[in-house]
Amino acid sequence: MSITREIGAHYTPDKGTLFTVWAPAAAQVDVVLKDNDKIIPLQREAFGYWTALSEETAPGTRYTYRIDEEIERPDPASQHQPDGVHEPSDVVSHHDFNWTDKKWKALPLEQFIIYELHVGTFSEDGTFQGVIDKLPELVDLGITAIELMPVAQFAGSRNWGYDGVYPSAVQESYGGPEGLKKLVDACHATGIAVVLDVVYNHLGPEGNYLNDFGPYFTNKYNTPWGKALNFDDAHSDHVRNFFIQNALMWFRDYHIDALRLDAVHAILDTGAKHFLQDLQEQVHHLEKQLGHTYLLIAESDLNDVRLINPMEKGGYGLAAQWSDDFHHAVHALLTGENSGYYSDFGKLEQLQKVLQHGFVYDGLYSEHRKRTFGSDATANPARQFVVCAQNHDQIGNRMLGERLSKLVSYDMLKVAAGLVLLSPFTPMLYMGEEYGEENPFLYFVSHSDKDLVEAVRKGRKEEFSAFAWQGEAPDPQSEDTFRQSKLQRSYEHSEPHRQLRDFYKALIKLRKSAPALARPDKTRLHVSADSPTQVLHMIHSGESPYLYILFNISNQPQKAKVVKEVGADWKLVLSSDEHRYGGAGKALMQEINAGQEIELPAASVTVFQSNIIL
Structure with a gap:
């Protein structure tokens, strides 16, 4: 060690x-x-x-x-x-907070239904208390875990959190250390786990005084955000210790259940033992000390299974990683966008592949990257991949911060929901998507250095050059940009938004209650794609009764032939086209058999259930 x-x-x-x-x-x-x-x-x-x-x-x-x-x-x-x-x-004390979660047991990853949120824009208050006040909404929805975007202290009062400069200090404008403890305690009281987003690949630009103390940074590498942290050069043992102690603190002192490790591809380490393996070993040691399970989830754009493979197989042993390929495959299909990294996606067969294997690019040539890319994830359990149709990056790094609700039809939003929540993977929603929030999620900062503010403005414009987006980027420094990004909670007064939320609730309830989805397994998943009709067939056969799901990913009604693998006696259990979910209410066949033809509504999700053993 x-x-x-x-x-x-x-x-x-x-x-x-x-x-x-x-x-x-x-x-x-x-x-x-x-x-x-x-x-x-x-x-x-x-x-x-x-x-x-x-x-x-x-x-x-x-x-x-x-x-x-x-x-x-x-x-x-x-x-x-x-x-x-x-x-x-x-000076902070961790001895006087009255924790009430002594009976809390960590949820297994298979039970995570994650809801990513930004503390500053999730509620009008923009505080931890504001999140606590809204927990009943998340319990009603069926959420089992919230993922907090970074809360480490940053300059000013508004920021995404990735500009933090004190990794162990809880942002004061959110409620400080006491406020975070109250939130975690409240979440555990309602049965919700807490995932915290942490940044170990760079520090923000304002208030970053680490170099005054020691060689925390190295000139060997650069990251998109400046100098790389020193994980493998002279004195790197102590830089590694700095971040390992941070991770252990969140688990031990704040009762956090899991850490989402930001952009681990920018943690540059060529040593014999990668920092991430070192970190996982230290977390295992803490687990033995405290008798509790803690999870590390990586965000990576490398499609590299070494992150999640067991250490005895040469991996780093992390619990899970995000699958960008899943998001890109869904987004490109639903929106038709084909610029930037979306140019590598857009085919129904790619969605079929990612559902069965975890990655699309698993050793294939990427036209966007101009190189062969990725590794084969077929042998990795489905739970190890966190998937979504929306997240803070994919929304907020658009020039105008548009959510999917601004890019596709209402009915297609339900298709996106079904693909995420009925996939075999660990599903994640982004705050507001469950009712079709229409406010954007924009990039915002509150720096005090004018030169830095100008540099941020310039840098944002350069980031958008690979995409065919029209318009002018909102000013990141403006408080109006921040205010525009707050949730409206329109489902409280809009019937279509309430009906969309009801559909999300129905999907989550099905995921929790259907034996075939209790422990989703890629090896017991049959997926087939019909490109001419843009219909995807998905069969979960892990446990009986099995589920047969048809996704019509076109904007026209389509006829689909029931695949032979399904046997007979399948009964309709859920349709996105029902009136109660804002659909047209078109009459659907209540029962189907193998080889039978069925007409599917445009942009729809249709779920059948059977007791027949396949």
């Missing part, structure tokens, strides 16, 4: 606060207590760590580190920045 050492300010009742910081090049490091300007000299220990115990320092104490009597900086491992990224850190 790698070097592991707790860092930051750790308060223990009756003992005080132990300060530990890594500054290998410093000749002297002191803690400056801002309440009384008291100076506490730190003692140098091995590998450039500096430490001291202050028996009098209690939670709520503001402090900075002073390096070589020259510069003062907040704590790199700060757990609270109450006055922002440039101001002193705050």
Whole structure:
């Protein structure tokens, strides 16, 4: 195992606060207590760590580190920045919160129905309390896990969260450490797990003082966001420890159930043991200590099964990863868009392939990338792939932040829902999609540096150059851009939006109750595609009664022949065309048999159930 050492300010009742910081090049490091300007000299220990115990320092104490009597900086491992990224850190206690989730048992990944949300725009308040107030809505919908976009402290009060500069400090404008604990506790009380999005591939630009302490960054690589973090160069053991301690903190001190690791393809590490494997090993160690299960889920655009393969098979052992191929296959088919990376997609056979195998590009040549790309995921269990038709990236990185509700018909939104929620994979929804939210989700920041703001504006425009999008990008710095991105919750007063939400509820209920979907299995899934009609046949045969699902992915009614594999005696259990789900209510056959022809409504999902053993 790698070097592991707790860092930051750790308060223990009756003992005080132990300060530990890594500054290998410093000749002297002191803690400056801002309440009384008291100076506490730190003692140098091995590998450039500096430490001291202050028996009098209690939670709520503001402090900075002073390096070589020259510069003062907040704590790199700060757990609270109450006055922002440039101001002193705050000592936090993890001993006085009244947790009520002692009986909470971690959900297995197969039971995750994830709802991704951005704390600042999910509610009018834009706080953790605002999320707590809306939890009954998510329970009613059937959600079993929420995924919070990053909450690490960033500059200003509004940001997606990927510009965080204090990975262990909970954003003050959201409610700080206490607010996050209350949210996790409330989620567990309602049976909802919590996934937290964390960023270990870069730090934001404003308030990033890590280089004043040590070689946290390397010149060996660059990322799309600037210098790469130092995971494999000189002194990298201690940079790895910095982020490993962060992950363990979320699990141990905040009772988080899973971490979504942002853009792991930008965690650049050519060492014998990749940082991600190192991290997973440390999480396993914590699991043994606490008797609890924790999950690591990677976001990656590499289509590389090493992320999720067991360590004994040369993998990193992570629980799951996002499947971009699933999203792109669905999006390109439903919208007809073919610019940028969507140029590699758009065929029904690709959707068939991703449903059966997990990836489309599994060693195939990608015209967009101009190279052979991906690995074969056929042997990996379906639960290891998190799939969606919408997420913050795919919406927010469009120039105008349009959701799918602005790009396809109402009926086609139901097709997208069915593809995600009836797939064998771990499904994820993006906040508001369940009722067809029409407000965009735009990119927004609140930096204080004018030059930085201009650089962000310019960078966003350059990102859109590969896509055939028309219009002018909204100003990321404008508060109006942020306000436009808040949910309207239109289902509360719009009948079509309420009916769409009811369809999502029905799909989630079916996923939870149907034995064939209880433990979805790619090896017990039969998928066939009829390109001329754009009809996809999907049969789940894991457990009886089996499910036979027909997706009409065209905007015209289509005739489809029931596939031979289904046997006989199949009964209709759900149709997106029903009046109660905002459909036309066209009469459908209540029973079907193998080889029979059935007429499907335009842009529709039709589900049959059978007790026949295939």
